[in-house]
Amino acid sequence: MTTAGATAAAPGGRYGRRARWASALAVGVAAVLTATVLGAGFGRDPSVVDSVLLDGPAPPLAGPTLGGGRFDLAEHRGEVVLVNVWASWCEPCRREYPLLAEADRRLSPRGLQIVGINTQDTVAEATAFLEEMGGENFPNVLDPQGRHAVEWGTFGVPETFVVDRDGQLVARRVGELPREWIMDRVVPLLGRR
């Protein structure tokens, strides 16, 4: 805009033509820039932010569990660990839970450890949730303040991470898990039966 103004203001010469070319050029450049920026912005899903933790060491996860025990991720080196962040007030978590229970039942013999992070929840409500789901299948680390959730860089619930046998964070999924995701991202890491 300023360029067009300055050129147009230049005295003498082939004044009108130059001014017109300059302003057309400026408008063209501005349009292309705007289109690029908007295209880049609208072209991607704003809710998807790549986890910077991916392909790095998994964050620590240790603490008391809902059932009164203790869980420490460091003790599960050599196992594939699926970490699921959930809360009893979260509807997709409710829909997702049967799949996790099934995965635990069918894949734990092949070396899969599932652990939940029960985040921003109360013990009573989380317990009632698990009762409704037919009991606790795998340990759930208590996270009433959401501190573990922050440690894992989560945005909401449910969110799921996969830690490989070397303790590296190899996969992450925001939102309800589809069965295929477990087949694609978890099963290949496990040993054969």
Add this chain to the structure above:
Amino acid sequence: MSRRRALPALVALTLAVAAVGLWRAATAASPVGHEARVEATAATLRCPVCQGLSVADSPSKMAQGMRSIVAEQLAAGRTPDQVRDWFVGRYGQWVLLSPSPSGLGWLVWLLPVVAVTACAAAAVHLAGRRRGRPAVSPEDVLTAEKVLAAHESRELAPGDTRAGERLESAIALVEAVRHDRMASPASHTLALGRVAEAARAVEAERRTVDGPSHGRSRPARSPRPATTLRRVPLRLRWAGLTSVFLLALVGLLAANVAPRGEGASPTGTLPGQEDVPAASGELDRLRAEVSQDPGDTRTRLALIGRLLRAGHPEEARAHLADVLDASPGNPDALLLLGIAQVQQADPGARSTLRRFLSVAPPDHPGVPIAEGLLGQGEPR
């Protein structure tokens, strides 16, 4: 003309706002005191749940958790930048409300500076042009009057060249000014000045065309509508207004993004633990009732339940001790004590819950909860 004075004033004001915004954004205030430092650092972090809010402003549980992490790390002697890096290590640059001046982030910092400088240069340039316009001399007025007289008696043939059209429009302007009762004498003189200027241009053009090449066999330039010329000032005006608007926008954004130092955040200081004003009001009401009538066990149990939900197990346990002193076999109190102990990861939780199960009637609503809490503790 008021518009002439209003525009520079607007530009100056906008520049000031932009400058203040940038300055506030760039100079992070160094707050005094732990609490203020926590608040200031949290204000630079974006809440993952309420993405439009900072961690300092968001009432969500997640933001509370992040605030407590900020507080702990600062208390442990880490600098605000180190704390921010810790969060960047988990959430990426996204978590920072003001982008760091590395990578693409520098663009956000640089653009306002470029915009302000460019617009200021353009404004100065425009102002200089306006001031630089020569005053209308008495000779000009005389020339203009002659041209106008010739125009009126239809002796004038400005020609269809650019200068000719300019002259015609200048004459039209004088006529318009003369018909306008509100027009000032100064504008009349200025219009006359334009006529004189255009007349000189027509004269000059005629000389170059007629001079060396003789005749009009080859026109120096194809006639072109004078509209381009007349539109220039208008276009500049639009450019100016658009720049002012953009600047205002950038200034406001910068002011908004600026980390808030020791000043109060717009939502005020959030209460410590329960954070939801309604819940804390309810707690205060129950506390007051209990202190008035300590013997009212039902109110007391209600308060204990609230305290546990709000995450105050210590205070809840103090009340529980009183209730259990008075009636050691109260099943509700036992259940609540068990939950408080679970919250505090107290090993006594299991025996408390077992005691609750032994004294509670089978249809007590807490039985499945206690069974659940006990059942999942078994080693798998």
